Amino acid sequence: MAEFEPVLLANIARDGSHTRAVYEAAGGYTALKRVLREMQPKHVVELVKRSGLRGRGGAGFPTGLKWTFLPAELRGPVYFCLNADESEPGTFNNRILMESDPHQVLEGLILSCYATRATTAYFYLRYEYPLAWKRMQAAIDECYAAGYLGSNILGSGYALDVYLHRGAGAYICGEETGLIESLEGKRAWPRIKPPFPAVEGAFRHPTVVNNVETVACVTHIAARGAEWFRSIGVPPDPNDPRDPGSFGPKLYCLSGHVESPGCYEAPLGLTVRELIERGGGVWQGRRAKAAIPGGISMGLLRAEEFDCRLDFADPARYGCLGLGTAAVVVLDETASLVDFLHNSCRFFAHESCGQCTPCREGTAWSLRILERIRAGRGRLKDLDLLLELGDSLGIIPGTTICGLADGAAWSIKNAIRKFRGEFEDHVRRTNPGGYRETNPVPALEILTAH
Amino acid sequence: MAVVIVDGHEIQLQDNERLNGIQVAARVGIEIPHYCWHPGLTVVASCRMCLVEVGRRDAQTGKITMQPKLSPACQTPATDGTVFVTNSQKVAEARARVEEGLLIRHPIDCPICDKAGECLLQDYHFRYGQDARRADLKPFTSRRRELGETVTLFVDRCVMCSRCVRFCREIAGTSELLVAHRGAHEEIDVFPGAPLANKLAGNVVDLCPVGALGDRDFLYQQRVWFLQGQAHVCANCSKGCSIRVDQNQDRIYRVKPRTNPHVNRWWICDEGRYGWKHVHDPRRLTKCQRRTGNELQVSESSPLLAELDARLRRSHKLAAVVSPHLTVEEAYLLCRYVRDIDPEAALVLGPVPQVGEDQTYAGQFTIRAEKCPNRRGVEELIAGIAGKLVTWEQFLPRLPDERWDAVWVSGGYLGEWNDTATAEQFASVGTLVVQDLFSSPLLRRADYQLPGAAAYEREGSYVNRADWIQSFSWAIRPPAGVLTEGQVYWRLRKGSGLFPARRVLDEVSHAILYFRAADRPIPELGLDLKVNLLAST
Numbered sequence A: 001m002a003e004f005e006p007v008l009l010a011n012i013a014r015d016g017s018h019t020r021a022v023y024e025a026a027g028g029y030t031a032l033k034r035v036l037r038e039m040q041p042k043h044v045v046e047l048v049k050r051s052g053l054r055g056r057g058g059a060g061f062p063t064g065l066k067w068t069f070l071p072a073e074l075r076g077p078v079y080f081c082l083n084a085d086e087s088e089p090g091t092f093n094n095r096i097l098m099e100s101d102p103h104q105v106l107e108g109l110i111l112s113c114y115a116t117r118a119t120t121a122y123f124y125l126r127y128e129y130p131l132a133w134k135r136m137q138a139a140i141d142e143c144y145a146a147g148y149l150g151s152n153i154l155g156s157g158y159a160l161d162v163y164l165h166r167g168a169g170a171y172i173c174g175e176e177t178g179l180i181e182s183l184e185g186k187r188a189w190p191r192i193k194p195p196f197p198a199v200e201g202a203f204r205h206p207t208v209v210n211n212v213e214t215v216a217c218v219t220h221i222a223a224r225g226a227e228w229f230r231s232i233g234v235p236p237d238p239n240d241p242r243d244p245g246s247f248g249p250k251l252y253c254l255s256g257h258v259e260s261p262g263c264y265e266a267p268l269g270l271t272v273r274e275l276i277e278r279g280g281g282v283w284q285g286r287r288a289k290a291a292i293p294g295g296i297s298m299g300l301l302r303a304e305e306f307d308c309r310l311d312f313a314d315p316a317r318y319g320c321l322g323l324g325t326a327a328v329v330v331l332d333e334t335a336s337l338v339d340f341l342h343n344s345c346r347f348f349a350h351e352s353c354g355q356c357t358p359c360r361e362g363t364a365w366s367l368r369i370l371e372r373i374r375a376g377r378g379r380l381k382d383l384d385l386l387l388e389l390g391d392s393l394g395i396i397p398g399t400t401i402c403g404l405a406d407g408a409a410w411s412i413k414n415a416i417r418k419f420r421g422e423f424e425d426h427v428r429r430t431n432p433g434g435y436r437e438t439n440p441v442p443a444l445e446i447l448t449a450h
Numbered sequence B: 001m002a003v004v005i006v007d008g009h010e011i012q013l014q015d016n017e018r019l020n021g022i023q024v025a026a027r028v029g030i031e032i033p034h035y036c037w038h039p040g041l042t043v044v045a046s047c048r049m050c051l052v053e054v055g056r057r058d059a060q061t062g063k064i065t066m067q068p069k070l071s072p073a074c075q076t077p078a079t080d081g082t083v084f085v086t087n088s089q090k091v092a093e094a095r096a097r098v099e100e101g102l103l104i105r106h107p108i109d110c111p112i113c114d115k116a117g118e119c120l121l122q123d124y125h126f127r128y129g130q131d132a133r134r135a136d137l138k139p140f141t142s143r144r145r146e147l148g149e150t151v152t153l154f155v156d157r158c159v160m161c162s163r164c165v166r167f168c169r170e171i172a173g174t175s176e177l178l179v180a181h182r183g184a185h186e187e188i189d190v191f192p193g194a195p196l197a198n199k200l201a202g203n204v205v206d207l208c209p210v211g212a213l214g215d216r217d218f219l220y221q222q223r224v225w226f227l228q229g230q231a232h233v234c235a236n237c238s239k240g241c242s243i244r245v246d247q248n249q250d251r252i253y254r255v256k257p258r259t260n261p262h263v264n265r266w267w268i269c270d271e272g273r274y275g276w277k278h279v280h281d282p283r284r285l286t287k288c289q290r291r292t293g294n295e296l297q298v299s300e301s302s303p304l305l306a307e308l309d310a311r312l313r314r315s316h317k318l319a320a321v322v323s324p325h326l327t328v329e330e331a332y333l334l335c336r337y338v339r340d341i342d343p344e345a346a347l348v349l350g351p352v353p354q355v356g357e358d359q360t361y362a363g364q365f366t367i368r369a370e371k372c373p374n375r376r377g378v379e380e381l382i383a384g385i386a387g388k389l390v391t392w393e394q395f396l397p398r399l400p401d402e403r404w405d406a407v408w409v410s411g412g413y414l415g416e417w418n419d420t421a422t423a424e425q426f427a428s429v430g431t432l433v434v435q436d437l438f439s440s441p442l443l444r445r446a447d448y449q450l451p452g453a454a455a456y457e458r459e460g461s462y463v464n465r466a467d468w469i470q471s472f473s474w475a476i477r478p479p480a481g482v483l484t485e486g487q488v489y490w491r492l493r494k495g496s497g498l499f500p501a502r503r504v505l506d507e508v509s510h511a512i513l514y515f516r517a518a519d520r521p522i523p524e525l526g527l528d529l530k531v532n533l534l535a536s537t
Helices: A018-023 A031-038 A041-051 A061-069 A091-099 A100-117 A132-145 A176-183 A212-224 A226-230 A274-279 A339-351 A355-375 A380-389 A404-418 A418-432 B021-027 B088-105 B122-126 B161-174 B204-206 B301-313 B327-341 B376-388 B392-401 B420-425 B439-446 B485-492 B501-511 B513-519 B529-535
Strands: A079-083 A119-126 A161-166 A207-210 A250-254 A261-265 A286-290 A325-330 B003-007 B009-013 B051-057 B064-072 B084-085 B144-146 B149-156 B177-180 B185-190 B214-217 B228-235 B242-247 B251-257 B286-291 B295-299 B318-322 B346-349 B406-410 B433-437 B448-451 B462-463 B468-472
Touching: A018 A100, A018 A132, A031 A100, A031 A212, A031 B406, A031 B529, A041 A100, A041 A212, A041 A226, A061 A100, A061 A207, A061 B149, A079 A100, A079 A176, A079 B406, A091 A132, A091 A212, A091 A250, A100 A119, A100 A132, A100 A207, A100 A212, A119 A132, A119 A176, A119 B501, A132 A161, A161 B149, A207 A212, A212 A226, A212 A250, A250 A274, A261 A274, A274 A286, A274 A325, A286 A339, A286 B003, A339 A355, A339 B406, A355 A404, A355 A418, A355 B088, A380 A404, A380 B501, A404 A418, A404 B327, B003 B021, B009 B021, B021 B084, B021 B088, B021 B318, B051 B088, B064 B084, B088 B122, B144 B214, B144 B439, B161 B177, B161 B204, B161 B251, B161 B295, B177 B204, B204 B214, B286 B301, B295 B301, B301 B327, B301 B406, B301 B433, B301 B485, B318 B327, B318 B376, B318 B392, B327 B376, B327 B406, B327 B462, B327 B485, B327 B501, B346 B376, B346 B392, B376 B513, B392 B420, B420 B439, B433 B439, B439 B513, B439 B529, B468 B501, B485 B501
Parallel strands: A079 A119, A079 A207, A119 A161, A250 A325, B003 B084, B318 B346, B318 B406, B406 B433, B433 B448
Antiparallel strands: A250 A261, A286 A325, B003 B009, B051 B064, B051 B084, B144 B149, B149 B214, B177 B185, B228 B242, B242 B251, B286 B295, B286 B448, B462 B468
16 A cells, blocks of 8 residues: 555644644645635535545445535525534544544535535534533634634635534434434434435425534545545445445544554555554454454454455445444454443443334343343343344334444344354353243243242 | 325325325225324334335336335325335234334233223234244333323333324424433423323323323223213314214213314314213203292103193293204204294394303314304304394393293203393293203293203204314213203104104205205215305305
């Protein structure tokens, strides 16, 4: 791989990188000034489309294409929602951008709003990021003072207001329609689609929802052009007509059992193995057993599958849901997959919004089963039951409204299908008398108490 | 014209019809089970019970392409070429899984649950569920919480369909109910200090597909399989909602709305829902009494009516006060009876009770201030027979000067509708007949006191304020000793046998132009007299 200069993280090591002065000294806001002077909104959309930028929030939907879904004739305001509700376990790239380079995010946000003709932007920030909250608010204030926000930005006639909104700490608010509902002051129950937000979103107006890292990329596409962006990353698979390629730099979050966990920037297409090497390898000289490719909802990779490229296409070839947030969590050889899956189920049972029956009941039930397996009362048939739950849960089988359930399903499916031996060993070892049991099991405490 | 295919049946839709999968399947008798969807509320597609396979038939080639994933039928519009498959193995498994999910934490306390017997969770489980329980949890906490004066919540029976929450937001507009907590810990609740207290609150109990929301008035009073429902029309205000009276052995246990898109859609108000209590009030009049001198004598109805009839037929100047609580048929018979004796008899519209103002809720449901069911019907009858309408307020002051030989006052009012001063006005009347539910100063002055029937005991038709006529049969029989007004008038007019409401209505429809449209059978949901009148002239 050719030498790669960090783009998104280029600024973060400087002293006072979160201030406008430092950001501008490094060339910040020049792209904004030039775009507002020289380009029409539709040209910016065209530019982003040409760059092949795909959403960094998890689903990898082409950003420029998403923007074109807005109605051509506007009958009211367009709202732009910046999704900074970064709640996927193992993910912290947005946090680093917001805490250490908030102006890069803001410049991208203003450019994206300009492209989508939005006059109001809601910055939906996760509650658990107090420093990001302070820094982003300070940056927004600085932008208003400098005339980058407000009415008539830089004399262009374009007006934009940004409101920093702090969520209340729910994973589901990262789902775009859940975010919109929450923003409107309602319970964050994802909406049924259609209508999609681009047609009817926040406050019943056309709305664009983009991730923080996505708009940060827009800053650099505006500064350096679409061709530069397309020169980084993985071109489309010629054998797959539906693969638009994975272009641009990506922030990879590495955590778990590695020597140097952290956020690493690399072109899309870095393999898991390369990323772990950049993080100093598996800690304490141990070997890896498994890794999560992109946040816990994307599934699990075995150590043999570490050649999986972390781009928008490759994880699916290894049975994972996708790239997700590109947050890799490494499990070393001593880690228990039963514990891992229990923790994953606990998370999803806690975070299920409770709207759709299969997810509300399925996540809670899978947690109860895992609790029982860990407590030494597991049965082999529980594994099949869990697989059945996993296979029937989510928007892919069509049983739920949003994709949170798919995330819950994928870790169950991948863990049991890829590590079935370990689960069976655990059940046999901890429940030697009853693991083969096939009859309906009597309830645990209530019946045995009498 | 759009053609939709459900399980191989082709269904043609009118151009203006906008139906979803559940509705279109119902056209060919195919049930798609559902909890959260309700035709009167917004679609949330959250219970996932109505999952079906959806596809599209290509208009040119006729080739059907199915989507790989399941879709909720409630959220899928039926447009030209839409294909629904509801009977595949995939759909059956999805339903069984949803049903299994809903039962994981459900207490299954059917033996002590009021909803048992009319519970969707029960019905769907038998139709679509699995035989064996795979979840090894036995949840039973039986938590109960009062949401308001009339509604109670059995917390763990809830399946989180959110119908009640949407009803309070969208129809009542009062938003008392909410979902608290998250995931499997979700519960329906109210805000502290803000109980469920709107006048449409009882509807949430009807909407609840399971036994979570209970009506405190009905709770533990009767098992639902002992109840017999009788279609009726609410008499508590001039809106005339279609209702179903659930009774057992002539005792009313509850009143439920009947769906009627022309009048009340799916709802009724709590005034109508609990407006039947007077029926079983021990103070109700049940005896015919006759005054001789200062003495009141209890009499059998037959000899008393014969004597009364003879006495009235000897009178010359008669007046009848026709209560807006009478049915069209009853009112017609009364008017005809006095007019047969005295062709100039005054026909007076009885007092029309007004309480407050009309109350309109967010979902365009209005509770009328006019607390009687048939003012329009009586008005038009009197206008049709006498040519001119005399109101109670016009009649009363002139009473002492106009030496009436006999006045017949029909009542049926629920509140105190007359006082001593009113009764004094009747001092000069030769023979005063009062027919009412409860004792009142006027009744105590009467020469003949006749017990009247309650609305649920009547038979006939009401015309609501929007000229919508609905016919009904009695839901319960009146208490022993009470003849319905219709039966009394029928006998007085020398009719034989039982009061035949339909025959009387035929007579009315031929006699009075306003009722012309009622000459054919009245549909179950009623008929618009105005529209038909305009069309026929």
